[in-house]
Amino acid sequence: MAFSFTITHRDGAARRGWMRTPHGIVETPVFMPVGTQGTVKAMMPRDLEEIGAAIILGNTYHLHLRPGDALIARRGGLHRFMGWTRPLLTDSGGYQVFSLAARRKVEEEGVSFRSHLDGSACTLTPEGAVDIQMQLGSDIAMVLDECPALPAAHDVIAASMALTARWAARCRARFLAYRDGAPAGTIATTPDQAQFGIVQGGTSPALREESAERTVAIGFEGYAIGGLSVGESADAMYDTVGATTLRLPDDRPRYLMGVGTPVDLVEAVARGVDMFDCVLPTRNARNGQLMTREGPLNIKNARFAEDDEPADPACSCYACRHFSRAYLRHLFLAGEMLGSALNTLHNLYFYLDTMKGIRDAIAFGTFEKFRQSVHRSFSRRSLTP
């Protein structure tokens, strides 16, 4: 197998290490910028490389609908299609089906829905989610899971978790079938792809425990914690993360899906999480919210109209080296794309730099100190959710 995971340092429950993937090495803990439609919005791949993005995420739901995974496979896979030579992770499409698509119907076989683009009827099965991701050729593929919105009744979450576990077994079976060659009608553009299972179960410790046990029993290269940051409190999320990581094998990477704020990152790392993705730095950038060592900053605020300081004076990204808050505010108010591009570059740099700080702190045994510094910066002012 091309995929492996090695832990090199520990500091409490926090781990530093690296993953080997078909397209290269990823140091962990890692933040993965989200490239929904085959592009991290507003970023050229060279900009992402420059700021040290080691792995980015592609969305199966979006790419399956447009331009289509078969078209991408004929182009040689998603890496080649989007000009990204470093590792890629794809989600299973489940989350978007449950958040974007209309007229969803979940059955044992899979989920049927209407495309948010043109209303056409679509079906996503566990096997289909594997095939799509094989065609996209990501380095890490995710199993199809059901993501109920929280709060939900216990038996709704229990039933959903059980369905996710049955789907996970079907996903793994389909995934393993590719080891004997791609099934008829599919192209595996990264044949030595890895596959991660997903633990569900809401905020119920018992359901999380059962989900972790059933998912680990199937056996995956890594394990994700899904279904969080969907309406529950931060404390409930942290408690659930802490309870779940305890049930996951120590020697496999752990990925907290769709999370989160800088504080969420350090709290999850403190509980043994290795991987993150979130639209927060990119989406908030486009909405004019910049992350800084002093906390979040809303660039449209009138007090920045004549502010000659960079977004974050302590930051050394291209945007902060060359442009003032006054200019970024002007670009935002004028609706200029460059505003989105510079804000995104900065926010991603901030996130990636924070992860580097986390990795270094784990290596130096100073993680607790780093964690407290992130709390100080981000507890004073709230982030746009």
Added chain:
Amino acid sequence: MAFSFTITHRDGAARRGWMRTPHGIVETPVFMPVGTQGTVKAMMPRDLEEIGAAIILGNTYHLHLRPGDALIARRGGLHRFMGWTRPLLTDSGGYQVFSLAARRKVEEEGVSFRSHLDGSACTLTPEGAVDIQMQLGSDIAMVLDECPALPAAHDVIAASMALTARWAARCRARFLAYRDGAPAGTIATTPDQAQFGIVQGGTSPALREESAERTVAIGFEGYAIGGLSVGESADAMYDTVGATTLRLPDDRPRYLMGVGTPVDLVEAVARGVDMFDCVLPTRNARNGQLMTREGPLNIKNARFAEDDEPADPACSCYACRHFSRAYLRHLFLAGEMLGSALNTLHNLYFYLDTMKGIRDAIAFGTFEKFRQSVHRSFSRRSLTP
């Protein structure tokens, strides 16, 4: 004076040379990308530097309304505000007042209008246009001119031309007054700015001749040909350009404003023009039209859905080195900003590379051959205007 112009090569009426400006050297003939609101849309300044943009244009009208030239002056000028260290040219704002603003009223004193942003009442006088551009601190400022849409009656154009000549004299007087220090209430952020006059007169040879004579009599560092590419035929434009350049001093740069297609560029250079600006490469890029050595290409066309070739196989820009037509089409259809950015990067590279080809051809005495090759590429398929 920090401004000078030197002709180094001639090939027929075409000239190659260089301008010295306060912020650096510009080789001519030159194409100036348009940076309307203090940004060349979708481009980071470093992208522009990479593709060899030597000088870019800022729009007085837009910047005066938002964020305001006084605010920019307090930031140190437009160069510093937008992070652009190379030369800048600013227009006078006249063209946008006549194309964008509402309830225009032209009087001897100046033009009053309503802002297209918020409807507020504004006035632009010749002296005001000089002051705004001094505050912006461009390397080359333009006089305020009136731009009648063509076709127009002869006496309308004649009256407009005469008004432009009177305004030019007032602009020059105001400009020269700065040599004794900036008048009260203004800041000259590039004190050794140059100022260009503008020849008007529609497509009437007699009016153009009179306009050129009156403008040259005032005396400017360079001369622009305005009021073209506003509805007249290409032949009428070329004839007018050819007749006008004959009336302009040989030792001063000549700037054809708002023009044009690749064919326009070579035809105007063949008639002795040294400088160009046009939104065509940038605007068309955002609309999905790419310029190539094979002619224009509309990336949204279905025939590019599975086309693995770059936009222009003969091009060595970043977009063409890394991305396929299939990917650019996907980005365009998905409405992704990266599509605008890559298309813009390519089109500007194509324009700047064409200008480099023109300069080299003039030096080698092969301009006529180059001119014909541009005709072959761009006469077959028409450009989106």
